[in-house]
Amino acid sequence: MATIQEVDDRIPVTILTGFLGAGKTTLVNHVLTADHGQKIAVIVNEYGEIGIDNQLIEGADEEIIEMNNGCICCTVRGDLIRILTELMQAKLGHGDPRKGGFDRILIETTGLADPAPVAQTFFVDETIADFYRLDAIVTVVDAKHAGQHLDEGHEAQEQVAFADVILLNKTDLVAETDLVQLEQRLLAMNPAAKQYRTQQSKIDITHILGIEAFDLATKLEIDPGFLEEEDHDHDDDVASLYFRETRPLDIDKVNRFLSDWLQDHGTDTFRYKGVLQIKDVDNRVVFQGIHMLFSSYADRAWKSNETPLSEFVIIGRNLDETWFREQFAGCVAS
Secondary structure, eight states: OOOOOSSOOSEEEEEEEESTTSSHHHHHHHHHHSSOOOOEEEEEEOSSSSOSHHHHOOOTTSEEEEEOSSOTTTTTHHHHHHHHHHHHHHHTTSSOGGGOOOSEEEEEOOTTOOHHHHHHHHHHSHHHHHHEEEEEEEEEEETTTHHHHHHHOHHHHHHHHTOSEEEEEOGGGSOHHHHHHHHHHHHHHOTTSEEEEOSTTOOOGGGTSSOOOOOHHHHHHHOTTTTSOOOOOOOTTEEEEEEEEOSOBOHHHHHHHHHHHHHHHGGGEEEEEEEEOBTTOSEEEEEEEETTEEEEEEEEEOOTTSOOOEEEEEEEESOOHHHHHHHHHTTBOO
C-alpha cells in the first residue's frame, strides 16, 4: 500500500469510464485541448483487434498509449501494470526520457469495462500504489440511452455505482422531465457522486481533474470485496467486428450500406466509429454513432506519410458478421 505522507506527491490518475458511445473520447479531446498547462499521459483501452480512438484523439503532443485485444479490467490488466511501470521508470529517469514528462495520467477504459478491477490496480500492487494515487473515477452517461443501458447491462450499473463524478452527457437530446427522472435514478444508485449535465462532453476540467475524490472507504462500502482479485466476464453476446479496406469507397454505396445497417441492425450495434477513404475526396471522413444515432464529418487531409484507407470497428450484440462483411465489400468504388 502507499505510504502515508504529509504531502502526497504521487502522480494523480483519473479513470474515465462510461458505456459505449457515451462520449469518453470526446471528453479526452476536451481535456487535452483545454488550457491547463499540464502534460497528460493517456492510456486508451479498446475492446477489439485494433484501436480507432487513438486516431480520433487530438492531443498530438501528449503520450497516447493503446491497449487492444481485450478489456482493461480482465485480459489485458497485466498490460496496464506494465505500462504504468514503464511510465514510472521514465519519470524517474530510468527509461525513455520522451515518456517521462507527464504530470498526470488519464485512463480511458472500454465501454464494457467494470471500473472496480481497474481501480484495484492502484491499491493491490505495492509499487504502483507507492508511485500513483487514484484521483477520481469519472463516468460519462449517455442521457439518450442510459435507461436501456442500465436495464440491460451490469457494466453500466457498476460504472455508475463506482463513479466519483457522473457527467450526464447529450442532455440536448432528452426532454427536461426525462433528465430529472434519470438524475434521480442515478442519485439513488450512487448518492455520493457529483452530477454535471454536459453536451459534447464539455465540462470545466477543475470538476474532474485534481479533485481528490476517490475514497477507498466509500468504495469498500459499495463492494466489501473491492480489494480481492476476481475474474470478470462479459456478456457472451457482445462482440466487436473490425473492417479494413485500402481501396477507395464509393460515397453512394456507403450511404446505402449505412441506411440498411441502421434500419436492420441499429438497435444491436452499441457503438461504432471509424475513418473512411472516399473516392475523389482529399480529406479522410470520420464517422461514429451509437444505436440509431449517427454522425460524420470531413476531417483533416491525409498526411504524406500515411496510407489512405478505411477502417472502423463495430461493437454490439448478436451481430451478423457475414452480412456486414458482404455489405461493406460492396462499398468499394468501381
